[in-house]
Amino acid sequence: MMGHRLLICWNVPEGTGCCLNRGSSANIPKKVICVSLSASLLLILLTLGLTGQLGLPYLHSKSSQAVRIIAPDPTGVLLLNQSAVVDQQNGLVTFTVTSGMNLTSTVLFDIKHGLICYQPLRQESCFLRTMETSDYEDVDSLFQASAHKQSDLQLSVNETQRRTEFLGVVAASQADMSTLEEPFQVLCRDRTIHWTKRADGPGKQRLVYFCIDICFPNNICVSVCFYYLPD
Structure with a gap:
């Protein structure tokens, strides 16, 4: 139907859900996208932890x-x-x-x-x-x-x-x-x-x-x- 987009979703073995819009990025391997998202999230968490934004205690x-x-x-x-x-x-x-x-x-x-x-x-x-x-x-x-x-x-x-x-x-x-x-x-x-x-x-x-x-x-x-x- 016109005006609707079809989403393709799956679960990787670790249980992390990933979704793609058909016609836009469907040709990109799903594992590559999930790994990239996970790496980006991990990098953000490490950055916040080092800058003290997560409330981690500072060790002297x-x-x-x-x-x-x-x-x-x-x-x-x-x-x-x-x-x-x-x-x-x-x-x-x-x-x-x-x-x-x-x-x-x-x-x-x-x-x-x-x-x-x-x-x-x-x-x-x-x-x-x-x-x-x-x-x-x-x-x-x-x-x-x-x-x-x-x-x-x-x-x-x-x-x-x-x-x-x-x-x-x-x-x-x-x-x-x-x-x-x-x-x-x-x-x-x-x-x-x-x-x-x-x-x-x-x-x-x-x-x-x-x-x-x-x-x-x-x-x-x-x-x-x-x-x-x-x-």
Whole structure:
């Protein structure tokens, strides 16, 4: 009948349907057309995936470098074994610190936002503070070490400088989790986050309730000790 077109359809073995208008492309082998359509669809999906249009998670593994730091104590008997994952692209350094008592804590440095987050073991809270000049200098030594692919660093006892920092936990200073960046939310999931500030020391009336030791490739080890400030 006039005004109508006849469509020829078939199913290839894979179950993909293909149709042709008689008189236009009927002379083209059906397998060639189906293979071409499948290849084009696959190319489009790969392009969307690489550009992030499909919502695929972006992996930062290529931009991260793991650095293991071993620092002996002043007596040379105990070893502080810690690992740091340095993400140059996102300005993140994640420390995993294991003390001599086999207790592990995590410390996250966010260079872009100038924040440090401490997640001590056996604590139901995380502790947050702003970075200072000395913190940027220490973390920069890690960036340099990872850039030179130094994956295993042994610090010398005689050359290592040690310092102690006291941080007071500010009363009624719980941070709003939703305002923090994703790395902090992941690290402190199901925990409360409290702001801290540097202090001269806890004083006789206040006892230090935990400390975290962190060592850097520039031969500086920092013992960060926390206590609650008076209400």
